[in-house]
Amino acid sequence: xxxxxxxxxxxxxxxxxxxxxxxxxxxxxxxxxxxxxxxxxxxxxxxxxxxxxxxxxxxxxxxxxxxxxxxxxxxxxxxxxxxxxxxxxxxxxxxxxxxxxxxxxxxxxxxxxxxxx
Amino acid sequence: xxxxxxxxxxxxxxxxxxxxxxxxxxxxxxxxxxxxxxxxxxxxxxxxxxxxxxxxxxxxxxxxxxxxxxxxxxxxxxxxxxxxxxxxxxxxxxxxxxxxxxxxxxxxxxx
Numbered sequence: 078x079x080x081x082x083x084x085x086x087x088x089x090x091x092x093x094x095x096x097x098x099x100x101x102x103x104x105x106x107x108x109x110x111x112x113x114x115x116x117x118x119x120x121x122x123x124x125x126x127x128x129x130x131x132x133x134x135x136x137x138x139x140x141x142x143x144x145x146x147x148x149x150x151x152x153x154x155x156x157x158x159x160x161x162x163x164x165x166x167x168x169x170x171x172x173x174x175x176x177x178x179x180x181x182x183x184x185x186x187x188x189x190x191x192x193x194x
Numbered sequence: 195x196x197x198x199x200x201x202x203x204x205x206x207x208x209x210x211x212x213x214x215x216x217x218x219x220x221x222x223x224x225x226x227x228x229x230x231x232x233x234x235x236x237x238x239x240x241x242x243x244x245x246x247x248x249x250x251x252x253x254x255x256x257x258x259x260x261x262x263x264x265x266x267x268x269x270x271x272x273x274x275x276x277x278x279x280x281x282x283x284x285x286x287x288x289x290x291x292x293x294x295x296x297x298x299x300x301x302x303x304x305x
Contacts, residue, residue, distance in 0.1 A: 081237075111292070120281070121238070121295040170237050172293070183293055185230075185237035 079105045081173050083186040090161055091194055098156045098189045100171030106151035107173035111183070112144070115168040127154055161193045197221065198282045203300040206276075212269040214299050216282030219263040226287050227258060229267045231278040232298075238281065241267065245287075272303045 080103040090096050100110060109128050113121040125141075127133035127148035135141045143165075145157040154173075158165055170188045199217040206212040218227065226245050230238040242249055242256045244265075249256045255268040269276055281298040285291045 083237075113295075120279075120297050121232075123292060123294060126292060168235070172237075182240065184240070187237045188235070190235070 079103075079173075079175070079182070079184045081107075081171065081184045081186040083169075083171055083189050085189060086187065087190040087192070089192045089194065092162050093160055095157055095159045096161055096191060098158075098169055098171075098191075100154045100156070100173065100186055102152045102173040102175075102184070105173075105175050107154075107175060108151065109174045110148055110154040111172040111174075112146060112154075112156050113170040113172065115170060115188075121170060124156075158191065161191070163193045166191055166193045197284045197294075198296050200280075200282055200296065200299045202297065203302065205302045205304060206269075206272045208274060208303055208305050209271055212272040212276065212301060212303070214267040214269075214280050214282075214301065215264065216267070217264045218282070218284045221262050221284045224286060225284045227256065227262075227265050228283045228285060228293070229254070229256065230281045230283065230295075231276075232281070233275075233278045238295075241280075243287075272301075274303050274305060277301060277303045 082101045084099045112124045115121045124139045125133045125135045127146050129148050129151050133146035148154040168188050168190050171186045172183050174183045226243050228243040229241040232238045242254050244256045258265045279298040279300050
């Protein structure tokens with residue numbers, strides 16, 4: 078199946094700093110990318126959907142000024158957590174969809190564990 | 195909101211079949227049933243999907259009832275590595291679909 082990578086796999090930062098997480102589709106062009114957040118022992122929560130070249134659509138309750146999403150190319154999307162605080166500590170997972178033709182499978186990255194001290 | 199209901203947890207003996215049920219009574223005619231699983235601290239992994247007919251691949255089988263209001267994922271010979279959270283999801287297969295995760299079923303495969 079198609080491969081989605083994330084970098085870094087884990088990051089520890091101080092409160093107040095900004096952290097950027099990259100998501101790449103390695104062997105296909107992703108017209109749509111999704112960002113999820115997962116707290117311990119909870120399910121994945123969809124944060125936002127982004128289409129290449131356009132602004133991301135955020136789910137209700139997700140602060141777009143805090144979680145900046147850029148989908149500048151068909152193989153790269155970035156999530157920047159601005160002014161991170163301890164409550165932003167979570168497992169962030171991206172997902173990508175090719176979106177062409179009749180079959181649109183969604184592939185998930187391995188996740189990035191963010192710890193804010 | 196998730197459109198599916200799954201038991202929170204299940205146990206299965208290694209080597210036996212694991213049968214994971216899912217209720218999706220409000221599924222619409224053009225929505226598919228998808229199954230993913232998530233092993234601890236990893237991203238979700240696609241398992242199988244179907245619309246009406248039963249489906250089988252190298253990982254699992256999917257049995258969908260005739261009225262499509264429920265389905266069962268079958269892992270024919272569970273191994274310890276199948277211990278994971280299994281998510282049953284209903285969604286469209288085209289257009290601007292979004293994959294919304296419910297609570298899933300935590301499957302424990304025991305030796």
